Amino acid sequence: MSEHALPTQTTPHIDALALEREIAQLIVKGLNLPIQPEHIDPEAALYGEGLGLDSIDILEIALIVSKQYGIQLRADNKENARIFTSLRNFARYVAEQRIK
């Protein structure tokens, strides 16, 4: 993303929340999770203890965001540690990287 697009006022908070909700719905539906999308704590870890996702789920999420937003996840991406810390950070990454 270019410099001038970064300030938060150009990306209304409401859009970020909408994307977060949309991703939560896609994940819950795609992974058949026994939880309602709005019950996912946006700050809780996606992997391991938090939402309890495992590596197969992460692969499923990669397929979901590839189909939906045209994003290719890579295991050697240095940002992965941050991306998967929470739904909020993941949604932020999708907003930055999406090509559709």
Next chain:
Amino acid sequence: MSALPLIAHDRPAAVIAYRRGRPISAAQFLHDVQALAAQLPAGAHVLNFCADRYCFAVGLAASLVTGKCSILPSTHTPEVIRHLRAFAPDVFCLSDDPQCPLELPQLLCGQSSAAVNGSWPASGRFQVPQIDAGQLAAYVFTSGSSGTPVPHPKTWGRLVQCVRAEVTRLAPLNPAECAILGTVPAQHMYGFESTVLLPLQSGAALCAERPFFPADIAAALRALPQARVLISTPVHLRALLTAEQALPQLELIVSATAMLPANLAREVESRYGAKLLEIYGSTETGQMASRRTAHEAQWWLWPGVRLTPSDGHCSAHGGHIERPITVADVLEPTGDEHFVLHGRTADLVNIAGKRSSLAYLNHHLNAIPGVIDGAFFVRDDTQASLAGVTRLAALVVAPRLDPAHIIQALRARIDAVFLPRPLLLVEHLPRNATGKLPQHTLTALTAQAAVQQPHLFA
């Protein structure tokens, strides 16, 4: 007893591995093996936890030349590690992760040590170690039904015989010209055979990386020279197709761990322009048959392996199989060398290529303090995901526990892939007069619970 060479590479400069696309020679490998062998502690059992496949191969070879046995459990939960410590009290962990979470004495491989990344004296003599065919090379484990992992001993001779049979099925490929990339871990029986032993015993080059996402698989393949071979699973192959991932020219794709539907096999072959070979095997028997799934339904047994039906099951024997082993799947022999696979016996489950039994999972569920009764089952009322995976469900009677607590307790005991989705609390299980739980009652109860506990369902 006869001896068999550690590797089939017959020249010092023969490429035995690639790491990030950079070749590693057979001479370097043998040098790394000797260096690591000199550092190994006294214990006779090595839990080889190395994620880097080259480190794993060096660890395996160093264990072989020092007469140590590799311990290869299918999962590494605290419960399994506790069991392994009882099984082999001298076991130590060889790992390439400085933060290795396993509660075992640790030896770090490939990071600070000279081994693995060190340089080898170009003037050194190139001599391939010979390993006694009868030497115990590895213990692999199945989950069993009593809740404790069941060990299966593998001698060096039988392992070599098995992968040499596999080599004959790669024809007309010349393995010595192949670079083999695996998406499966080296510790899993299929990965152990096809991504480690197969290259070592055929003169091919293994690839140190284990790519995960579709884009990773493409990048790892691009870093390799031709001829490229991809050792994978239905989950990863489906993921590649779903992501519409482009790949460089492949000579061969191999799939195992779960049945590959013929239409998926045809799609993979036409999308990637490569032959797809499916392999049939189990931890107990090792690999034992192959087929070209896009074109044939019958499986072709490894040379010398035979099936004998008895009591509705088949016993596999001969070839690399040391003693007759009852195969857990339902097989129908269709001639001396062929069979048709009709599916699994009811107790076995396969989730994303990992196998277990309902009896094993139920044992661990019912061992949780506060669980009065509980049963895992396979849901037949849900759609598979994008990667083609359907999870298990569980019904549990535990008036004083909440589902999150039970999941937490299960996480320490069973592989995460088998964690139930959903786990439903019920007042009692609908057991029939013989104590069994008929599938239709389970499905009905799940549907009923879905109405009463809608928050547990998507």
